[in-house]
Amino acid sequence: MNRPVKTLAGMLAATTIAGAYATSALAEKWDMPMAYSATNFHSAVGAEFAGCVTIGTGGEIEIVTHPSGSLFKGAEIKRAIQTGQVPIGERLLSGHQNENALFGFDSVPFLATSFDDSAKLWEAAKPAMEKLLDSQNLVLMYSVPWPPQGLYFKKEVNSVADMEGIKFRSYNTATARLAELTGMLPVQIEAAEISQAFATGVAEAMVSSGSTGYDRKVWESLTHFYEVDAWLPRNYVLINKDVWNGVSDANKNVILGCAALAEYAGNWRSKEYTGFTLQGLRDGGMTVGPASATLVDELKEIGVTMTNEWLENAGDEGKAIVDNFKSSQ
Ligand code: PCA
Numbered sequence: 001m002n003r004p005v006k007t008l009a010g011m012l013a014a015t016t017i018a019g020a021y022a023t024s025a026l027a028e029k030w031d032m033p034m035a036y037s038a039t040n041f042h043s044a045v046g047a048e049f050a051g052c053v054t055i056g057t058g059g060e061i062e063i064v065t066h067p068s069g070s071l072f073k074g075a076e077i078k079r080a081i082q083t084g085q086v087p088i089g090e091r092l093l094s095g096h097q098n099e100n101a102l103f104g105f106d107s108v109p110f111l112a113t114s115f116d117d118s119a120k121l122w123e124a125a126k127p128a129m130e131k132l133l134d135s136q137n138l139v140l141m142y143s144v145p146w147p148p149q150g151l152y153f154k155k156e157v158n159s160v161a162d163m164e165g166i167k168f169r170s171y172n173t174a175t176a177r178l179a180e181l182t183g184m185l186p187v188q189i190e191a192a193e194i195s196q197a198f199a200t201g202v203a204e205a206m207v208s209s210g211s212t213g214y215d216r217k218v219w220e221s222l223t224h225f226y227e228v229d230a231w232l233p234r235n236y237v238l239i240n241k242d243v244w245n246g247v248s249d250a251n252k253n254v255i256l257g258c259a260a261l262a263e264y265a266g267n268w269r270s271k272e273y274t275g276f277t278l279q280g281l282r283d284g285g286m287t288v289g290p291a292s293a294t295l296v297d298e299l300k301e302i303g304v305t306m307t308n309e310w311l312e313n314a315g316d317e318g319k320a321i322v323d324n325f326k327s328s329q
Pocket of ligand 1: 092146147171190191207208209210211212233
């Protein structure tokens with residue numbers, strides 16, 4: 001039916017079009033939304049993972065990362081993957097603990113406070129999390145912890161009484177609950193927007209890692225970081241299950257290999273970034289150090305309340321995670 005191509009130029013044009021078509025039929029481009037700044041170690045690991053998959057599949061699957069919440073904001077990423085708006089993405093799953101308490105296993109105060117314990121807790125929680133994710137049309141690729149969580153303020157704080165009435169930036173239900181139990185006023189704000197929130201006074205304090213304070217240059221507005229090591233929340237890279245089921249076995253192997261490398265590299269980077277970013281906060285002019293004994297004692301008491309509340313909400317599966325974790329310690 002096509003008009004016969006007679007000229008050399010016409011033949012070349014036809015070949016080019018056929019070639020381009022063949023490539024696009026084979027190659028898939030996967031957009032991967034990520035919520036944190038491009039310079040953050042999670043985003044750096046995600047970019048390496050994307051490169052590994054692109055190279056390993058010979059370009060059949062090209063993953064393109066979109067950091068800083070530029071494609072979807074953090075809170076929207078899980079739903080975007082579930083519904084197939086994007087095939088893959090990274091999310092802090094504790095941000096969804098209001099949907100299912102199990103998502104908050106990594107944000108229970110003082111349950112796992114070191115990288116080693118965080119890894120053990122993750123081993124204990126992984127089967128339940130994979131089952132829960134599967135029921136939501138999601139497949140887990142890898143997970144990387146944030147550095148230990150501490151408290152940021154714009155004044156010296158030595159006890160819970162000093163926190164009364166402070167506007168506290170939260171990133172999930174656990175952090176909002178921590179604010180309530182310490183007499184502060186929670187306001188949920190994405191990491192990508194905290195510099196502005198602190199600059200305008202919408203928020204005056206937060207619990208987070210040295211890493212996020214460093215990434216967002218919070219020394220421009222805040223003065224103190226107290227190392228509390230309250231917990232190490234995790235980011236998770238997830239793939240839409242229907243997309244995953246459509247991937248060839250050979251490419252699945254490549255992706256799983258890249259994911260294992262990413263998890264390993266991410267753990268190392270997180271550890272390395274801990275000291276580096278605390279020094280960065282100091283260099284920015286902040287006072288960085290351990291919280292006072294009084295404050296730690298008071299926070300631990302609040303931690304007991306929050307642990308009990310979480311166990312109540314997370315039921316038998318939650319209890320099994322904690323029991324398995326404790327027996328592995
Ligand atoms: N940074 C992220 C989550 C935990 C962390 O250390 C944030 O503050 O949003």
